[in-house]
Amino acid sequence: MGAKVSTGGGGGKRNRAEVTADPNVIPFIDVMLVLLIIFMIAAPISSVDIEVDMPTSKIEPSKRPPRPTWISVSQGPGGIETYVMNDLVPIGELGERTYDAVKINSPLIANDDYEIKDQRIYIRADQNLEYRNVVRVMNRLQDKGFTKIGLVAEDRRR
Structure with a gap:
């Protein structure tokens, strides 16, 4: 015991x-x-079945968020290279090509010009790139009407 x-x-x-x-x-x-x-x-034994008439939901399901649009800026052999998604784009055509990329990434709002320009654009740049080149890219996007711009940093915690 x-x-x-x-x-x-x-x-x-x-x-x-x-x-x-x-x-x-x-x-x-x-x-x-x-x-x-x-x-x-x-x-x-303690569970009791009681029929309850619940009200129907009037809330519409949330929309699937659009696919993010990325702009990459790097220093190439011929100068500054800008990429919209994975396509090399001259800096002069950056606004128009970004507009087209957002239309492709967000087919639900493809016909609404205001909604397209309201989407967030993510910019990632090389570590050794001068900041003025990033600002130049941001200015090109703002000329086209994109005001929500996010800068992306690398996660070095790993």
Whole structure:
């Protein structure tokens, strides 16, 4: 059980038994198993089926967010190279090509000029690129009407 009785092997009191006070967990386990069985039997009985007339939802499901539009800026052998998605684009055509890329990435708003220009454009640039070149790209986008521009940084925590 829980207590341990052993006879001492020496000393002056040979007839005394040593008693250790270990907790007796067997009755506790028995009580817990009985309670578990009681709850397993009582749980299905306590569930009551009541028919409730719930109101219908008037909320329309949310639209799937559009695919992000990326602009990459890097220093190439011939100067600054700008890419819309994965296509190399001259800096003079950057606004128009970005507009076309947003229309392709967001087919649900392809006919709404205001919604297209309201989309966020993400710019990522090389580490050694001068910031004025990034600002030049941002100015080209603002000339076309894109005002929501996000700059992307590399996550170096890994």
